[in-house]
Amino acid sequence: MLAEFRIRNFALVEDMTVSFSEGLNVLTGETGAGKSVIVTALSLALGARPAASPVRAGCDAARVDAAFRCQSPGVIKALEDAGIAPDEDGTLILSREFTASGRSTARINHSxxxxSAVRALAEEIIDLHGQYAHQAMLRLTDQSRFLDATGGAAHRALLQAMAAQHNELRELRARLQEFRDNAEALEKEADMLRFRIKEIGDLISDPGEFDKLRQEIKTLERGQDLADAVNSAYARLRASESGPAAQDSLARARAALQPVAGVSPELDAVMAQIEEADALVDAAARSLGAMRGAFESNPQRLEELQDRMFQIKDLMKKTGSGSVAALLDFKAKSAERLKSISLDEDSIAALEKQAADLEARAADTAAKLTKSRRALADKFSRAIKSELKELAMPGAAFKAELQPFDSGLPAGAAPVFLRPTGAERVAFLFSANPGEAPKPLDQIASGGEISRVMLALKSLLSSADDVPTLVFDEIDAGIGGETAHAIARKLARLASGRQVLCVTHLAQIAAAANRHLAVSKKTQAKRTVIYAREVDGADRVREIARMLGDSGMQESHDLAQKLIEQAGEF
Structure with missing residues (x-):
């Protein structure tokens, strides 16, 4: 329940803290006193967006803090989804701050x-019925929502399945239509993709090929130079008839030192070095010998490789690829795109079959949803009539009528037209007088009648809803006389076991309150300020007498006292 609400620098409120209790809490005051300002501030704390800046003139920022006490599973899950640990004692504080520059911040338990997290949490703890909720009830989309809200888990599952299947069918049909509308353009794109994929594949298949190609070109470009260098180096190392070589010189040096071998350790070490040098020269000569003939000038091969290198670089430029790896990635993505736009008849036929199967499933789900709604509508209509009887409308007729859509996604042989909510809308038909055929609610109901229908709806839905706090901003619009007693009795019963907050002009409702808050304006320091105070005892009697028309008359005081006593019997 809402335990405390603080408002600072908000519109005409300077700093106000209001405490609430379980049961029926009412806010009363003269027209324009600021009662609805409090409800507006509460709606913003719950995540609504302001229609205009709520910051009090001359202030930098406005702030609202709503403190609740609630530990329901839905609240705990919403807190966990927001990444906030639940408070041990169930305290929950929703805060909003608005700056004069137009920025706002939201907090849950100071985080x-x-x-969106505030709104998700608010749905679990409070249901706010503002002054313009009557208008929402008159919209057919909202009438469907009211009826569907009375359904159980099976009905909700059908609603979810219907929405999912409708969206999937719409997307699938859009894909098919795209194929049909853009077949020529897609075929041209497919031809280009096939050409590009083959072109890249014919030139290169992995990044390593490019490095090998570049090295082979470099080798062929210097082929004759490499061959001449190898032959010349070989001739200078290996002994031959063409002239003295390194090995000849080493052999003569070794022969010159042989006669004194073993005489001087130093010379023996030098001879060992000559032996090692001879072995190294011999190994180098053998390596060069193996290379003789490996390097040659091959202009034809060089031209082929250079042309291939040019084509690869040209493709990289055309495709915007900065590397061979990027070019191969472009090829892979082109293959994926080609697969997605394949226009062969088998693919289109498969999509058409998929769409037909999905259409059949969606039509079946819609039929089940219609059947479920019919059952709900009968039960719902009887329950609303019973509620209206308690609200001083014993002869009222009410019917929740299913009206098939005449536009949407066609499905089935008939066909029916599907929307995310099913194959029909729900229209509330109403008649306040016996013998009159029910007609659409927005065409015949007066303000007071609509108020009672709305209260009947809220009363009915609350029995299936575990939201602990209900807020009504002037639910009594257009009501007076004996009907006011019926409304007061209904609100008092609705508040049994839960919290109800009600802004009212009716003395009968105020008399039924468990907590009564009087809202008024005063001027201080040449500024208008809204404030609220709890009234009880004689103060409460005076406030209710004021609501009756004259707080100074004894008759008004006596009647106010009588209303309070009568309300105690509700």
């Missing part, structure tokens, strides 16, 4: 969160 900054996105506004």
């Amino acid at each position: 900054m969160v996105p506004l």
Whole structure:
């Protein structure tokens, strides 16, 4: 439940803290006193967006803090989803701050969160019925929502399946239509992709090939130079008839030192070095000998490789690839794109079959949803009539009528037209007087009648909803006389076991309150300020007498006292 609400620098509120209790809490005051300002501030704390800047003139920022006490599983899950640990004693504080520059921040238990997290949490703890909720009830989309809200788990599963299948079918048909509308363009794209994939594949298949190609070109470009260098080096190392070589010189040096071998350790070491040098020269000569003939001038091969290198670089430029790896990645992505736009008849036929199967499933789900709605509508209509009887409308007729859509996604042989919510809308038909055929609610109901229908709906839905706090901003619009007693009795019963906050102009409702808050304006330091105070005892009697028309008359005081006593019997 909402335990405390603090408002600072908000519109005409300077700094106000209001405490609430379980049961029926009412806010009363003169027209324009600022009662709805409090409800507006509460709606912003719950995640609504302001229609205009709420910051009090001359202030830098406005702030609202709503403190709740609630530990339901839904609240705990919403907190966990927002990354916030639940408080041990169940305290929950929703805060919003608005700057004069137009920025706002939201917090849950002092931790900054996105506004979506606040809204998700608010849905678990409070249901706020503002002054313009009557208008929402008159919209057919909202009438469907009201009826569907009375359904159980099986009905909700059908709603979810219907929405998912409708969206999937719409997307699938859009893909098919795209194929049909863009067949020529897609075929041209497919031809280009096939050409490019083959062109790249014919030239190169992995990044390592490019390095090998570049090295072979470099080798062929210096082929004759390499061959001449190898032959010349070989001739200078290996002994031959053409002239003295390194090995000849080493052999003569070794022969010159042989006669004194073993005489001087120093010379023996030099002879060992000559032996090692001879072995190294011999190894180098053998390596060069193996290379003789490996390097040659091959202009034809060089031209072929250079042309291939040019084509690869040209493709890299055309495809915007900065490397061979990027070029091969382009090829892979082209293959994926080609697969996705394949226009062969088998692919289109497969999509058409998939769409037909999905259409059949969606039509079946819609039929089941319609059947479920019919059952709900009968039960719902009877329950609303019973609620209206308690609200001083014993002869009222009410019917939740299913009206098939005349546009949407066609499905089935008939066909039916599908939307995410099914194959039909729900229209509330109403008649306040016996003998009159029910007609659309927005065409015949007066303001007071609509208020009672809305209260009947809220009363009915609350029995299936575990939201602990209900807020009504002037649910009594257009109501007076005996009907006011019926409304007061209904609100008092609705508040049994839960918390109800109600902004009201009716003395009968105020008399039924468990906590009564009087809202008024005063001027201080040449500024208008809204403030609220709890009234009880004689103060409460005076406030209710004021609501009756004259707080100074004894008759009004006596009637106010009588209303309070009567309300105690509700």
